[in-house]
Amino acid sequence: MIVLAFPELEDIGRKVAESLGSRFQAIYRKVFPDGESYVRIEANVKGKDVVLIQTTYPEQDKRLLELLFAADALRNHGARSVKVVLTYLAYARQDREFLPGEAVSVRTVLRLLSSVGVDALYVVDLHKPESLRHFAGQAKNIIPSKVFSNKLRSMGLKNPIVVSPDLGASHRAKALASGLGCEYFIIRKHRDRITGQIRHELPENIDVGGKEAVIVDDIISTGGTVANIASFLRRCGASTVFAVVSHSLFVGEALRRLRGAGVNKVLTLNTLASRVNNDLIEYVDVSPELITALREHSTPWGW
Numbered sequence: 690m691i692v693l694a695f696p697e698l699e700d701i702g703r704k705v706a707e708s709l710g711s712r713f714q715a716i717y718r719k720v721f722p723d724g725e726s727y728v729r730i731e732a733n734v735k736g737k738d739v740v741l742i743q744t745t746y747p748e749q750d751k752r753l754l755e756l757l758f759a760a761d762a763l764r765n766h767g768a769r770s771v772k773v774v775l776t777y778l779a780y781a782r783q784d785r786e787f788l789p790g791e792a793v794s795v796r797t798v799l800r801l802l803s804s805v806g807v808d809a810l811y812v813v814d815l816h817k818p819e820s821l822r823h824f825a826g827q828a829k830n831i832i833p834s835k836v837f838s839n840k841l842r843s844m845g846l847k848n849p850i851v852v853s854p855d856l857g858a859s860h861r862a863k864a865l866a867s868g869l870g871c872e873y874f875i876i877r878k879h880r881d882r883i884t885g886q887i888r889h890e891l892p893e894n895i896d897v898g899g900k901e902a903v904i905v906d907d908i909i910s911t912g913g914t915v916a917n918i919a920s921f922l923r924r925c926g927a928s929t930v931f932a933v934v935s936h937s938l939f940v941g942e943a944l945r946r947l948r949g950a951g952v953n954k955v956l957t958l959n960t961l962a963s964r965v966n967n968d969l970i971e972y973v974d975v976s977p978e979l980i981t982a983l984r985e986h987s988t989p990w991g992w
Contacts, residue, residue, distance in 0.1 A: 691732050693763075694742040695755065697962035698776065702742050704976040705774075709983060711740070716759055726751060728758040735767035740983065742774045746938065746961045749779035753798060757805050764806035772809040773802065774979055776960035777936050781816040782908070799823040811982055813960050813975060814907045814935035817857065829986055832861060833958060833978045837933050838868025840956055840973050841903065848928075849901045852876060854918050861905045865933065869903075876918055889921040898926035905933045909955070912943030916950035923951040931956060939965050 690711040694702025699715050706713035714732040721727060741759055745752040756773070763771050780794035795816075802810060803825035810828045815821065821828040841849065851873035853862035859875050866873035877890040891897065902922045904915055909932065919930045930952050937957035947955060948969055958975040 690738045690740065691734060692740045692742065693730070693732065693759070695744075695752075695759075698742050698744055701776070701959070701974075701976050701979070704974075705740065705742065705979055705983065708976075708980045709740075718755060726755050726758065728755050728762065730759065730762050730766060734763055736769050738770045738772070739763050739768045740772045740774060742776070742979075744776045744960055744962050745779035746777050746936070747963055752962070753779060753801075757801060760802065760807050761805040770808045771806060772811070772983075773807045774811045774983075776813045776958070776975060776979075778812050778815060781820060784817050784820050795820045796823040800825075809986075811979070811986075813958065813978070814861070816907055818860075827986070829982055831978050831982050832864050833935055833973075833975055834861070834864035834868050835981075836958075836973050836975065836978055837905075837956060838865055840971075841869060841931070841933070846901045846903075848899065849903055850874070850895075850897060852897075852902050852904045852918065852922065854878075854904060854906055854914055858906050861907065865903065865905050876921075887917065889918060891925060896926075897922055899928050901929045901931065902927040903931045903933055907935050909934045909937045909943060909947075909957070910940050912939070912946040915952065916946045919947070919950040919952045929953045933957075936960050937965070937970070939970075944969060 692702050692706035692711050692713050693716050695716050703713050717729040717731055719727045743756045760771055780798050783794035785793060800823055808826045810824050811831055813831045814833060815830045818830040849869055849871045851862045851866040853859045853875040856875055862873040874892050874895050879888045904918055909915055915932045922930055932952050932955045934957050944967055955970050956973055959972045960975055
């Protein structure tokens, strides 16, 4: 088996290769003067199983096109199997037609990956795991609850409670709460149909007074959702508020918004090709989750 990674994820690629006892090779990439992308596979992949690691943020369109180029090149040069690990899948939130005539972008992306010969796909914390039905091969959504729960336990939390911002994130909250050995609950959200204002409520018999509230979600973009819930939990008496988020884009004033809402710390994964240097943010390595998933769902001879 050979593990390949694009330059931004070379560190993750090397860790995965070492743990799997495989060879690592970085992918050569450049941009032509006119802005077009160029990708070259420098390893001999003929007859070999290949794990290809990529992220798709920032510059989503360019990163996706590079991934398609690389997967197609691997097939063209005789790779026996191609397994793609996407630490972050762009366009995952456009998973249905919200308005008539809209493109279902995640469906298009997954169909493209199928069309270039990707046999198996691993995605870290996909917005909606059911979107993987659009991929033709074997697919796995990786919920990073173990690395997050290990990190939180190392921080010495005394009385944590896990908070899901909505029903859609409840599977993340349940997994994290199981790892921490604590309870979780789903925030009740009410939107005023006239003003559009959102009001939150705690479920009955839930008290966050004096507790360490841990909000868990897949993505922080502008930070509005997490900030609103953090502010609400603070008003309800939470002693501290942590945000545990797999992919943190921190668009615009997100950091200022989160800090102002009373978030003490954001724990996030190194799934993107960019990092933010800020004392509010702490990055957690996703590599152990990738290694576990690859070991559990593959053999030395492929699928």
